Amino acid sequence: MIYKRYGKTGKDISVIGFGGMRFPSVNEKYDYDKCAGIVVKASELGVNYFDTAPGYCDDQSEIIMAHAFKSIKNPFYVSTKSNDKNGSELRKKLENSLKRMNLDKINFFHIWCILDIDDYRSRMVKGGAYEAALKAKEEGLIEHITFSTHCNGDEIETIVNEDAFEGMTVGYNILNFPFRQKGLTAAYKKGLGVATMNPLGGGLIPQKADYFDFIRGKNDKTVVDAAINFNASHDEITTVLCGMGSTEEVIQNCKIGDNLVMLEWEKLKEIEGRLYNSMDKLCTGCRYCEHCPKRISVSKYMLSYNNHILGDTKAVLNNVKWHWGIKVEDVRECIECGLCEKKCTQHLPIISRLKEINMWEETIK
Numbered sequence: 001m002i003y004k005r006y007g008k009t010g011k012d013i014s015v016i017g018f019g020g021m022r023f024p025s026v027n028e029k030y031d032y033d034k035c036a037g038i039v040v041k042a043s044e045l046g047v048n049y050f051d052t053a054p055g056y057c058d059d060q061s062e063i064i065m066a067h068a069f070k071s072i073k074n075p076f077y078v079s080t081k082s083n084d085k086n087g088s089e090l091r092k093k094l095e096n097s098l099k100r101m102n103l104d105k106i107n108f109f110h111i112w113c114i115l116d117i118d119d120y121r122s123r124m125v126k127g128g129a130y131e132a133a134l135k136a137k138e139e140g141l142i143e144h145i146t147f148s149t150h151c152n153g154d155e156i157e158t159i160v161n162e163d164a165f166e167g168m169t170v171g172y173n174i175l176n177f178p179f180r181q182k183g184l185t186a187a188y189k190k191g192l193g194v195a196t197m198n199p200l201g202g203g204l205i206p207q208k209a210d211y212f213d214f215i216r217g218k219n220d221k222t223v224v225d226a227a228i229n230f231n232a233s234h235d236e237i238t239t240v241l242c243g244m245g246s247t248e249e250v251i252q253n254c255k256i257g258d259n260l261v262m263l264e265w266e267k268l269k270e271i272e273g274r275l276y277n278s279m280d281k282l283c284t285g286c287r288y289c290e291h292c293p294k295r296i297s298v299s300k301y302m303l304s305y306n307n308h309i310l311g312d313t314k315a316v317l318n319n320v321k322w323h324w325g326i327k328v329e330d331v332r333e334c335i336e337c338g339l340c341e342k343k344c345t346q347h348l349p350i351i352s353r354l355k356e357i358n359m360w361e362e363t364i365k
Contacts, residue, residue: 001046001257004238006193007167009144011077011107013049013239015232016257017195018042020052020061022243030060032067039068041247043076045254049239051079051169051195052101053112054093066101078103079169079195081112081148085122087132094136109133109142110169114149115325120159130164146193150324152287152299156183160190167193171323172237174215174230174275175201176303179285188236197241199231200224202319208310214274219261228256230271233263281348282306289340289350294333298340298350300324301331305353317360328361 003012023035039050052061062080069076078101082093097106111129114120123129136142148169149156156170160183168187172180173196187194205212205227212223220226231240242253263271275284283302292298304324307315320328331354340350 001254002232002260002262003048006238008191009166009193011193013077013193014047014257015239015260016047016228016253017049017051017239017241018047019197019241019243020050020065021056022245023057023061023064024245025057025060028058030057030064032064035064036068036071038244038247038250039065040071042244042250042254043068043072043074045250046257047250047254048074048076049079049195049241050076051197051241053081053110054097062097062100069101069103077107079108079110079146080106081110082129083112085129087127087129087135090129090132091136094133094141098141105141105143107143108146108167109136109144111145111147111165113325114147114151114159116151117155117158120149120151120155124164148197151180151183152290153180153182153184153186156180157186160187160192163190165192167195167238169195169197169241171198172196172231173199173201173205174212174227174271175204175282175306176285177272177275179287179299179303184234184236193238194236195239195241196231196237199228199240199242201227202315204307204310204312211310215271217263217267217271224252225256228253229260229263230268232257232260233268281309283348284346286345288343288345292334292340293337294335296330296333296354297324297326298354300326301354301357302348302350305357308356313360316357320357328357331355331358 002015004015006013052065080097082090084090084093111123133142133145137145144166146167147165170180200206206224209223216223216226228240231237244250283306285299285303287299289298304316304319307319317328320326334354336351
């Protein structure tokens with residue numbers, strides 16, 4: 001397993017991290033021994049970064065992790081989160097996580113799911129989330145304060161430049177890399193560790209392997225290998241979080257971490273160019289379409305629309321509501337001025353796509 005230094009923390013983290021939100025269940029019932037065995041297997045194969053959160057897997061993920069930690073012999077680091085804005089509520093969540101996982105401290109505690117700059121500011125007020133996390137750090141309950149975000153690159157740059165955090169977790173993959181690339185660069189310059197989630201685009205990349213086959217290099221057996229290799233080869237990225245729901249998936253992902261061929265900067269740029277040229281219908285997230293006069297988050301809707309092109313229309317609405325945290329009905333504010341389409345480097349029919357999303361809100365349940 002390849003390891004990378006997590007920012008300025010002095011910690012060496014496995015390039016493949018364990019995402020703890022994919023444990024298998026039957027009717028929302030979890031076999032703790034079986035699920036814990038998946039975690040233990042990952043540790044045996046070199047994974048040392050385990051990411052979980054309250055609410056994951058019907059609120060069972062932290063409990064499963066605790067069950068696994070009892071059997072893990074190798075050193076490991078734990079990441080968990082709170083999305084509470086109120087400091088007292090965050091403190092309660094932190095204490096509950098510590099108790100459930102039988103830990104003295106959380107290595108990487110995330111101010112969770114920052115959606116935009118206003119949301120970020122609301123976590124930083126007196127008596128708010130960050131102040132509570134800072135106090136907990138002083139008490140030794142938190143080792144490193146980090147954040148997770150769905151912000152765009154400019155917003156991430158603003159956050160990291162205010163020097164409040166030691167690392168971040170962010171969604172980053174071959175489908176959306178232009179949307180957040182500026183933020184990754186800023187984090188790297190500031191010495192933050194970076195964990196990336198959703199390296200497989202929420203499963204879209206392996207589900208549409210034929211469509212994305214063009215990303216494979218000569219050393220990549222599958223598009224999954226290529227997508228994970230793409231993330232891991234970035235100097236800015238410390239660990240690639242992979243959701244693992246079976247020992248077979250653990251073995252597959254850890255093989256990638258064992259045999260990773262780190263791509264040179266020139267090769268990464270070649271792949272990025274290939275992506276721009278090949279994804280003629282998919283939004284690449286370049287964000288030139290932003291600054292809508294009606295303040296519609298055009299790029300976020302277009303990235304969500306990608307799911308429709310790849311065969312899962314319902315996922316468009318889910319992505320809008322739960323990933324971006326914006327309202328589907330806001331597309332109705334479009335006045336069809338055409339500014340976004342004039343700026344779009346791919347010449348996508350943005351206005352008609354917004355109309356489709358509005359129509360789906362009425363028909364898809």
